[in-house]
Amino acid sequence: xxxxxxxxxxxxxxxxxxxxxxxxxxxxxxxxxxxxxxxxxxxxxxxxxxxxxxxxxxxxxxxxxxxxxxxxxxxxxxxxxxxxxxxxxxxxxxxxxxxxxxxxxxxxxxxxxxxxxxxxxxxxxxxxxxxxxxxxxxxxxxxxxxxxxxxxxxxxxxxxxxxxxxxxxxxxxxxxxxxxxxxxxxxxxxxxxxxxxxxxxxxxxxxxxxxxxxxxxxxxxxxxxxxxxxxxxxxxxxxxxxxxxxxxxxxxxxxxxxxxxxxxxxxxxxxxxxxxxxxxxxxxxxxxxxxxxxxxxxxxxxxxxxxxxxxxxxxxxxxxxxxxxxxxxxxxxxxxxxxxxxxxxxxxxxxxxxxxxxxxxxxxxxxxxx
Amino acid sequence: xxxxxxxxxxxxxxxxxxxxxxxxxxxxxxxxxxxxxxxxxxxxxxxxxxxxxxxxxxxxxxxxxxxxxxxxxxxxx
Amino acid sequence: xxxxxxxxxxxxxxxxxxxxxxxxxxxxxxxxxxxxxxxxxxxxxxxxxxxxxxxxxxxxxxxxxxxxxxxxxxxxxxxxxxxxxxxxxxxxxxxxxxxxxxxxxxxxxxxxxxxxxxxxxxxxxxxxxxxxxxxxxxxxxxxxxxxxxxxxxxxxxxxxxxxxxxxxxxxxxxxxxxxxxxxxxxxxxxxxxxxxxxxxxxxxxxxxxxxxxxxxxxxxxxxxxxxxxxxxxxxxxxxxxxxxxxxxxxxxxxx
Numbered sequence: 120x121x122x123x124x125x126x127x128x129x130x131x132x133x134x135x136x137x138x139x140x141x142x143x144x145x146x147x148x149x150x151x152x153x154x155x156x157x158x159x160x161x162x163x164x165x166x167x168x169x170x171x172x173x174x175x176x177x178x179x180x181x182x183x184x185x186x187x188x189x190x191x192x193x194x195x196x197x198x199x200x201x202x203x204x205x206x207x208x209x210x211x212x213x214x215x216x217x218x219x220x221x222x223x224x225x226x227x228x229x230x231x232x233x234x235x236x237x238x239x240x241x242x243x244x245x246x247x248x249x250x251x252x253x254x255x256x257x258x259x260x261x262x263x264x265x266x267x268x269x270x271x272x273x274x275x276x277x278x279x280x281x282x283x284x285x286x287x288x289x290x291x292x293x294x295x296x297x298x299x300x301x302x303x304x305x306x307x308x309x310x311x312x313x314x315x316x317x318x319x320x321x322x323x324x325x326x327x328x329x330x331x332x333x334x335x336x337x338x339x340x341x342x343x344x345x346x347x348x349x350x351x352x353x354x355x356x357x358x359x360x361x362x363x364x365x366x367x368x369x370x371x372x373x374x375x376x377x378x379x380x381x382x383x384x385x386x387x388x389x390x391x392x393x394x395x396x397x398x399x400x401x402x403x404x405x406x407x408x409x410x411x412x413x414x415x416x417x418x419x420x421x422x423x424x425x426x427x428x429x430x431x432x433x434x435x436x437x438x439x440x441x442x443x444x445x446x447x448x449x450x451x452x453x454x455x456x457x458x459x460x461x462x463x464x465x466x467x468x469x470x471x472x473x474x475x476x477x478x479x480x481x482x483x484x485x486x487x488x489x
Numbered sequence: 490x491x492x493x494x495x496x497x498x499x500x501x502x503x504x505x506x507x508x509x510x511x512x513x514x515x516x517x518x519x520x521x522x523x524x525x526x527x528x529x530x531x532x533x534x535x536x537x538x539x540x541x542x543x544x545x546x547x548x549x550x551x552x553x554x555x556x557x558x559x560x561x562x563x564x565x566x
Numbered sequence: 567x568x569x570x571x572x573x574x575x576x577x578x579x580x581x582x583x584x585x586x587x588x589x590x591x592x593x594x595x596x597x598x599x600x601x602x603x604x605x606x607x608x609x610x611x612x613x614x615x616x617x618x619x620x621x622x623x624x625x626x627x628x629x630x631x632x633x634x635x636x637x638x639x640x641x642x643x644x645x646x647x648x649x650x651x652x653x654x655x656x657x658x659x660x661x662x663x664x665x666x667x668x669x670x671x672x673x674x675x676x677x678x679x680x681x682x683x684x685x686x687x688x689x690x691x692x693x694x695x696x697x698x699x700x701x702x703x704x705x706x707x708x709x710x711x712x713x714x715x716x717x718x719x720x721x722x723x724x725x726x727x728x729x730x731x732x733x734x735x736x737x738x739x740x741x742x743x744x745x746x747x748x749x750x751x752x753x754x755x756x757x758x759x760x761x762x763x764x765x766x767x768x769x770x771x772x773x774x775x776x777x778x779x780x781x782x783x784x785x786x787x788x789x790x791x792x793x794x795x796x797x798x799x800x801x802x803x804x805x806x807x808x809x810x811x812x813x814x815x816x817x818x819x820x821x
Contacts, residue, residue: 200656
């Protein structure tokens, strides 16, 4: 018991909100800067950083920007200069960031955007939702691009995904997003925070990011961070290069989790906080003798289409339980490709469903079919 | 008695014929080359009255494209 | 006779080395070229070629990054001050500046301009004010003068339809974060000399951590104004200088 306590003490188990975990994890993974704007339900990210004062410990820059537009452009500047930088916001603020995100994809620079979703559309509500799935996975700005999108469903994953998102962003020179929601942002759970990683030195940054605009060295040509190219033949090549990159990411970076799928007859597909509710729903369903299992996409883009296509074989149906009017269900339908029925269940307006509602939906929409 | 004598070299391929150098020159050294255009299709300037140049570099300073290189030397009369 | 004058030891002036040989896309007589030259000269004279990071705008100068051999970041329209803020805070020993037109700085980017200046970010904002949107074909700018005709105010700007021209530099001078706010021009040898000094002072101030600087260059757009380069300079002197008065509006740099 004493040994267990010592181990957990060393591992720094804490109880905190998802939003706070993002802040702690950012400092610990050696982030160079955070630039953000307050918006409910995620202002704790900036507030926590302000209290922790990492500029005095790791030298991490923390700046409250004048808007989300300014925030994403600060990310653009910092990431273009080779630095590990992140911002966070919620749905209406992320809508403002779409231009900047598209520019980052076009200029091929790595940055992290955290979206703690709330109900919409427009100013919407401060209550949770998952209605930015399209915005995140369809490239909410202009042009042919994607954002590597991770969907945590626990405070632990909020902490773990910060470093993972940065790794992926830098590996592929592409913006990455943690698509969270108001439930996970605000709920408190135990979390083991990652070990403190030192921030990279200038030499390390030059080595990792030879393309960065951070001040030339005499041994290389000037770098330009830009998404502009007026010659169509060259622009086509640039876009083909981006598409090849996205194909590689789709090949290599899919992440998902399953629960009780081995003997399942019905598959429930859920991400983020809805997946936690779905876990409970499956438990309830099984008590009634319904063999339900969970497929939880962790990367929403790249979407685990092949894995879903494989796993629905022989199943009686799929219920996509997400807190929106039907967004991820489209990707599930594409993956299932007509093999089995696919239905959607969701609540709107910031209402978070109960597990019983998911069980009822399973019964009404799938099990009562002939 | 000595005075300053100047000479300019115009990069005629870079010149766009904007004539701001002509206005700036206090010595009427520069003029548009007559009925000529460069490789980009622009008319260009040349030191038509090179002898008058005193190397003040006004032309080069006002040139938006940095086309003009200026030299100057003290010569004995 | 000419030949023995043209010789390296007699060199008085040439294009700065930092400005490469790529032909510039600007219209003949455009003020951009002169300001680019000055920026290049100042960076070279300060020995900061390997420490400078420029942030280019959306506007005719979007391609500034083609002509000056330093690292550049091309910003979205109006966002350059935010981009520069991050670069400078993350790399404090770099010389960071933005180069923006009137639409970029005083229209879509008004918030970013004011807030970066007000926070006292150690950057220089170079503001090319030619009272028109050149790149997109000569539309009205926030700094277009009353009565001036452009593609979107073909009968002349009026307060009732279009509101008043905006004097960003005067606003900047009142912000606590700024240390140097000045308005210059580049149509004559004398004004070019002053403009270069202004850019140098602003760059030095930013490297010494004195706060933000705004260097406005009242400029011409002979294509947009539909005048020859020479006539455009005259029009500018006659009309623009009256409204956009030149000089230092604020200088707390002690440089």
